Amino acid sequence: xxxxxxxLAGIPALSGCGLPEPTGEHRNRLVVSSVSPxxxxxxxxxxxxxxxxxxxxxxxxxxxxxxxxxxxxxYLATEWESSxxxxxxxFTLREELxxxxxEPLTAEDVKFTYDRLYLNPDIAxxxxxxxxxxxxxxxxxxxxxxxxxxxxxxxxxxxxRAAALGILPQHVLEDRVDAGTFESAWGVGxxxxxxxxxxxxxxxEYRTGQRVVLERNPHYFERDENGESLPYLDRVxxxxxxxxxxxxxxxxxxxxxxxxxxxxxxxxLSPERDRFDFRLERVGPATGxxxxxxxxxTGEDPETGRPYLDPVKAAWFNDVEFRRAASYAIDREExxxxxxxxxxxxxxGPLSPSQGPFHYPDVRRYPYDPDRARQILDEAxxxxxxxxxxxxxxxxxxxxxxIVTNAGSDTRVRxxxxxxxxxxxxxxxxGFNQIDFNALVNQLSFTFDWEVVVMGLTGGxxxxxxxxxxxxxxxxxxxxxxxxxxxxxxxxxxxxIFVEAxxxxxxxxxxELYSEWQEIVGEQLPFIYLPNEExxxxxxxxxxxxxxxxxxxxxxxxxxxxxxxx
Amino acid sequence: xxxxxxRQFWDMCWTNGFLLSAVVCLTLLYLVALFAGFVSPYxxxxxxxxxxxxxxxxxxxxDDGRLTRPHVRExxxxxxxxxxxxxxxxxxxxxxxxxxVRGDTxxxxxxxxxxxxxxxxxxxxxxxxxxxxxxxxxxLSRIAYGAQVSMTIGLVGVAIAxxxxxxxxxxxxxxxxxxxxxxxxxxxxxxxIPGFFLLxxxxxAFPPDWDSIRVYFFIIVILSFIGWASLxxxxxxxxxxxxxxxxxxxxxxxxAPDRFIITRHLIPNTASYFxxxxxxxxxxxxxxxxxxxxxxxxxxDPHASWxxxxxxxxxxxxxxxxxxxxxxxxxxFVAVMSFNIVGDALRDLLDPQQEVxxxx
Numbered sequence: 001x002x003x004x005x006x007x008l009a010g011i012p013a014l015s016g017c018g019l020p021e022p023t024g025e026h027r028n029r030l031v032v033s034s035v036s037p038x039x040x041x042x043x044x045x046x047x048x049x050x051x052x053x054x055x056x057x058x059x060x061x062x063x064x065x066x067x068x069x070x071x072x073x074x075y076l077a078t079e080w081e082s083s084x085x086x087x088x089x090x091f092t093l094r095e096e097l098x099x100x101x102x103e104p105l106t107a108e109d110v111k112f113t114y115d116r117l118y119l120n121p122d123i124a125x126x127x128x129x130x131x132x133x134x135x136x137x138x139x140x141x142x143x144x145x146x147x148x149x150x151x152x153x154x155x156x157x158x159x160x161r162a163a164a165l166g167i168l169p170q171h172v173l174e175d176r177v178d179a180g181t182f183e184s185a186w187g188v189g190x191x192x193x194x195x196x197x198x199x200x201x202x203x204x205e206y207r208t209g210q211r212v213v214l215e216r217n218p219h220y221f222e223r224d225e226n227g228e229s230l231p232y233l234d235r236v237x238x239x240x241x242x243x244x245x246x247x248x249x250x251x252x253x254x255x256x257x258x259x260x261x262x263x264x265x266x267x268x269l270s271p272e273r274d275r276f277d278f279r280l281e282r283v284g285p286a287t288g289x290x291x292x293x294x295x296x297x298t299g300e301d302p303e304t305g306r307p308y309l310d311p312v313k314a315a316w317f318n319d320v321e322f323r324r325a326a327s328y329a330i331d332r333e334e335x336x337x338x339x340x341x342x343x344x345x346x347x348x349g350p351l352s353p354s355q356g357p358f359h360y361p362d363v364r365r366y367p368y369d370p371d372r373a374r375q376i377l378d379e380a381x382x383x384x385x386x387x388x389x390x391x392x393x394x395x396x397x398x399x400x401x402x403i404v405t406n407a408g409s410d411t412r413v414r415x416x417x418x419x420x421x422x423x424x425x426x427x428x429x430x431g432f433n434q435i436d437f438n439a440l441v442n443q444l445s446f447t448f449d450w451e452v453v454v455m456g457l458t459g460g461x462x463x464x465x466x467x468x469x470x471x472x473x474x475x476x477x478x479x480x481x482x483x484x485x486x487x488x489x490x491x492x493x494x495x496x497i498f499v500e501a502x503x504x505x506x507x508x509x510x511x512e513l514y515s516e517w518q519e520i521v522g523e524q525l526p527f528i529y530l531p532n533e534e535x536x537x538x539x540x541x542x543x544x545x546x547x548x549x550x551x552x553x554x555x556x557x558x559x560x561x562x563x564x565x566x
Numbered sequence: 567x568x569x570x571x572x573r574q575f576w577d578m579c580w581t582n583g584f585l586l587s588a589v590v591c592l593t594l595l596y597l598v599a600l601f602a603g604f605v606s607p608y609x610x611x612x613x614x615x616x617x618x619x620x621x622x623x624x625x626x627x628x629d630d631g632r633l634t635r636p637h638v639r640e641x642x643x644x645x646x647x648x649x650x651x652x653x654x655x656x657x658x659x660x661x662x663x664x665x666x667v668r669g670d671t672x673x674x675x676x677x678x679x680x681x682x683x684x685x686x687x688x689x690x691x692x693x694x695x696x697x698x699x700x701x702x703x704x705x706l707s708r709i710a711y712g713a714q715v716s717m718t719i720g721l722v723g724v725a726i727a728x729x730x731x732x733x734x735x736x737x738x739x740x741x742x743x744x745x746x747x748x749x750x751x752x753x754x755x756x757x758x759i760p761g762f763f764l765l766x767x768x769x770x771a772f773p774p775d776w777d778s779i780r781v782y783f784f785i786i787v788i789l790s791f792i793g794w795a796s797l798x799x800x801x802x803x804x805x806x807x808x809x810x811x812x813x814x815x816x817x818x819x820x821x822a823p824d825r826f827i828i829t830r831h832l833i834p835n836t837a838s839y840f841x842x843x844x845x846x847x848x849x850x851x852x853x854x855x856x857x858x859x860x861x862x863x864x865x866x867d868p869h870a871s872w873x874x875x876x877x878x879x880x881x882x883x884x885x886x887x888x889x890x891x892x893x894x895x896x897x898x899f900v901a902v903m904s905f906n907i908v909g910d911a912l913r914d915l916l917d918p919q920q921e922v923x924x925x926x
Binding site: 249331338414420421435 | 615618645647648651770776777778861863868881883884886
């Protein structure tokens with residue numbers, strides 16, 4: 001029966017390829033999947049991963065981040081050095097770089113890309129934030145065809161990491177910028193051959209909503225140890241499959257070569273490894289975080305003069321003992337067993353161990369201890385005086401709040417439901433609600449009338465790029481965003497650390513500073529971290545050189561992946 | 567008149583096996599909903615996380631080859647090398663199945679607190695006749711409590727829709743003129759809006775801190791808000807033709823007030839239609855609630871409805887590994903089928919010419 005199913009499913013896959021292909025020519029092809037279709041092929045305005053997963057293969061930057069270690073490596077630039085205490089950065093480009101149309105790639109292209117695209121105030125560039133330090137953007141000077149200089153008025157230590165933004169061709173795009181239509185350039189309707197790239201792959205075809213096909217860029221500079229030019233693959237095909245369940249079924253039928261899965265799916269795939277010739281690689285906890293956050297906003301709506309959040313509730317949520325009790329009450333091991341099928345890792349601080357060298361392992365931990373949680377609440381004056389099982393604060397208000405998360409994220413919803421129950425068990429009257437993602441974002445960033453939320457944030461290797469979350473003036477500083485002055489002493493301390501760390505050139509000193517920050521977060525618990533899922537990749541046996549890692553996924557070394565002949 | 571109809575319906579039941587089974591199913595489901603606390607062995611939020619996805623428990627009547635009291639065995643959850651959940655039987659531990667045991671307290675009919683359950687295995691063991699969900703909550707108990715939501719949402723919803731539909735349709739048809747125009751145009755506006763999207767939009771306007779009971783109530787209101795328009799139009803048409811009938815004219819000539827004419831002549835004559843309408847549109851409400859809860863926007867955990875129970879069965883993987891989580895879908899199927907069969911039978915009985923359609 002299974003063979004019959006395989007056969008049946010194989011027919012549409014073959015006929016989907018169109019004309020019969022010459023034998024051998026396109027066998028060097030990798031088929032992967034993407035959860036949603038790309039919205040643009042323009043890397044400057046691309047925001048969502050469904051677009052950047054593709055543009056990152058098309059456009060490369062001066063530097064790159066190692067997919068495994070997170071270290072900054074040379075890419076278009078071979079070397080760089082800083083001067084003036086980290087204010088000025090000089091990059092040397094490789095010789096004889098070419099665009100995919102054969103034109104030379106020079107320092108002028110780099111200057112064009114930064115000055116006129118990423119730093120252009122008329123363009124909604126997603127990269128501008130990471131190029132900005134204390135409101136300042138760099139001045140870019142071309143020194144020669146292969147040398148370029150960036151100059152800030154303040155020191156910017158992690159600049160080489162920011163310099164990984166993709167470089168775009170001046171000779172193709174200058175007209176569009178002059179005409180003011182750059183943002184709409186290279187949308188999904190563009191003729192693929194008009195997109196001129198510098199990365200290992202170029203766009204061959206986009207069938208709306210179905211698949212994106214990339215083919216190797218013959219002008220790509222990189223060569224392997226034996227002098228053979230990269231990439232090895234002739235084609236990479238992104239099948240757009242909106243549902244992880246369907247992706248798994250397609251993988252089992254052999255229509256996909258690699259997929260990323262979570263613990264829930266492990267029991268389904270694991271017994272089939274030998275029969276379907278693939279391996280499952282567990283690479284450690286995911287990057288990014290999921291957390292429980294209490295709204296500590298004490299501000300008032302300037303229009304109505306009413307507080308965003310009931311001051312009674314804000315008072316509980318501002319009490320660190322209250323938050324600590326909540327953290328002790330959460331049974332993280334059971335969350336891992338039930339929601340992640342045993343394949344997960346408890347998290348205690350803002351950086352996942354997978355996020356590279358800045359992770360600080362010794363932050364304060366709050367192992368499951370409901371008795372301790374009850375004791376903390378008792379001592380802090382949250383006592384059930386009326387005997388109905390619900391605690392009241394010292395003024396007699398029953399402690400009642402609702403945990404909200406976005407509908408549609410199964411893992412998050414189930415974690416929030418378990419947290420709700422854990423908090424109810426220590427005598428709090430906790431409700432649970434799911435709302436639409438956009439409605440939730442609206443509450444978090446504009447109306448500020450939420451109470452408790454379970455949310456997630458993505459994360460990269462360098463904490464500086466999380467400034468928007470951690471600075472008390474940041475827009476994503478969820479528990480009390482956009483403060484004019486830090487309201488809490490520990491927030492002032494975090495502000496100081498982030499400002500100091502971005503100026504600090506010495507890596508060890510930066511690590512010390514960020515460790516201090518992680519310690520403060522562990523003590524003060526503005527976010528109560530929930531477990532991270534184990535990242536698992538299912539990889540077909542005939543692929544070579546796939547080295548999946550939490551930071552870079554499986555595509556970080558796509559140019560070195562090869563398909564073994566069978 | 568009513569008695570005669572009931573009699574006819576009763577006779578139909580005995581000649582039509584489908585109809586009889588539908589009536590029996592509905593009666594059973596409503597009994598389960600009414601006595602949910604008593605029928606189910608556990609409270610809907612009574613969880614045992616160490617028995618996550620416990621498969622349906624077998625009831626044994628033989629122990630060591632000898633006939634004994636019915637009992638269940640104890641199992642322990644472990645993960646195998648593929649991270650599949652494996653329940654290993656614990657040797658020598660058995661829990662006798664008993665009737666009328668004391669357990670979780672529940673409120674009986676909203677009146678008194680009680681802790682007597684139809685069956686159970688006591689404090690030490692757990693019985694999962696239909697299996698457990700991810701957190702080790704008994705699916706049977708949750709389905710029984712879920713029936714309270716899913717089986718009543720249609721009744722209450724239809725009642726509200728009938729109220730609006732009869733009132734506005736009746737006024738519109740009886741008085742005519744500009745009142746008719748205003749009411750008919752507003753029903754058209756409501757009918758233009760795609761029902762499910764209106765549902766989602768109105769749902770998004772709920773404040774996040776509402777508890778489940780209030781959410782439940784307002785979901786009904788939203789559903790019936792969509793449902794009344796088509797009813798009002800048909801009622802208006804019927805009233806429009808009825809008011810020209812001789813018996814109405816006679817009543818008017820005799821000096822009967824409007825109220826009398828509407829309540830004694832017009833509404834009873836539309837009864838054949840709205841009874842059929844009610845029974846046929848109930849499934850729409852059940853499905854509407856299920857769809858909303860399935861998307862996570864209806865009744866919220868820990869409260870149960872058949873729709874939010876199905877939320878766990880959204881993934882093929884979960885169904886493959888724990889097929890019993892699909893059972894609430896079977897209950898929705900049975901309830902919807904039964905209402906449709908009963909509705910069809912009522913239509914055959916009361917109003918063979920009428921075409922009844924529902925909007926949700």
